[in-house]
Amino acid sequence: MTAVRPLALVTGGCRRLGAALCAALAEAGYDLAIHSGAISTPEAGLAERLAGAGAVWRHFAADLADEAAVADLLPAVEASFGRAPALLVNNAARFEYDSPESVTQAGMLSHYAVNSAAPVLLATALAARAGPAHRVAIVNILDQRIAAPNADQFSYTLSKLALAEATTILARRFAPYVRVSAVAPGLTLPTADYDAARLAEAAKRMPLAALPAPAEIAEAVLYLARAHAVTGQTLFVDGGAHLCHFPRDFLFLEGGEEGETRA
Template sequence: MKLALVTGGFRRMGAAIAARLAMEGWALALHCRSAKSPEGDLAATLTATGADWHGFYADLADGEGLAALIDDVARHFGRPPDLLVNNASAFEYDDAQTVTPAALAHHHAVNAVAPVILATELARHLGEGDQACVVNILDQRIRHPGGDQLSYTLSKLTLSAATETLARALAPKVRVNAVAPGLTIPTDDYLPAQMVALEAAMPLGRLPEPEDIADAVLWLANAQATTGQTIFVDGGASLKSWDRDFLFLGRDR
């Protein structure tokens, strides 16, 4: 049975990825920062599939906690993960007028530094002949970055560069790839009519579902001849350049 570590794996996108892996028979190390238990749909899937899983708690902005996370997973399951999904993200709004050093540092710590450290720690835990895979969750906005969510965007651009850099550095033992989702799980800030307008604006006339992202992660986990690549799963959003973040588009003026 293969083992996957999914950061931010208790909720939202991480939960969808974890559920997909559970349905494929993977054992799961599910990281979260503070949640007590997986969200409802994931909990039901874990029960229905009889998945072998365990929760791990760590603050990804804490460097010491990072180093211990792979150790803790390997100790609990008796081996390091076959797959690391760097899904957890900090996401707070700022722009060129409001950005602060603290915001830049926090977003980079969680969204870029943590994935790099976890990937390199995973590589160190692999024995002779072992192989593993890393999938970083990016954002389609890296194709045409704008000024909204500035700290977040810059941190995802850093992780995008790290994907190819680590693919070179950790080969042949570790494959490193990425998935760049479009707007997938909207927050409460989005209006129903706005979502209809955004779907219509996509080249494919639709936005991705969480299951689409999970399918891409699973494909990369099994793609033995693929490394250093990013798959955009975004309804075609990355084919266009947007003036503003989606949050500000498709609203009545």
């Protein structure tokens, strides 16, 4: 009789870091419920990796800023797969620039809805399904900036700080059948603002003179998913960035500027 593969729900799993997490989980033996904010197809190569790993996967669209949509997500996954997830990876995030001078209530609340409230609500709903016969792991994706925050991306940073504290609170609350931990990545993938040249410049500023690869972040998630004696922990996978205090986001630090201090 073929063993049933454990099921993982990954929010924001179709692209970028989320796609890397899904691929690694599939290759580690998980089936995948892959969430995105809208109807979306997996990025190039992901479907092939999932198929090659023998994973059953399905896509679920839900607006994490909509409380009703968040409430419906886990039941939809259960109805589709016939079982609850054994692993929840809260990876989806809202990320827009603001500062203390430009922050608005609407901007703060929109970040909190997706980056703090939705992960907590999903974790709480999954914890209600846990028990001696169904132990659950939850991994929240944070950001290295929580260790020494600056004022850039103000609402985003505050929302990630809230999720970091929620990780510890929920780890206490949901034990012994649910483990709640987190991974705090550093700069990882190029964006429109962080091209390859900027990433290379940022890497030089890290204590390890290196930035993490998506596979390294996936390895940290897998460790926390499997480490049955670990809960309430945050693993920084960031080249050592959390050991420094950068006065501004890397985007605003000119090449060669030495503004950071070591903690």
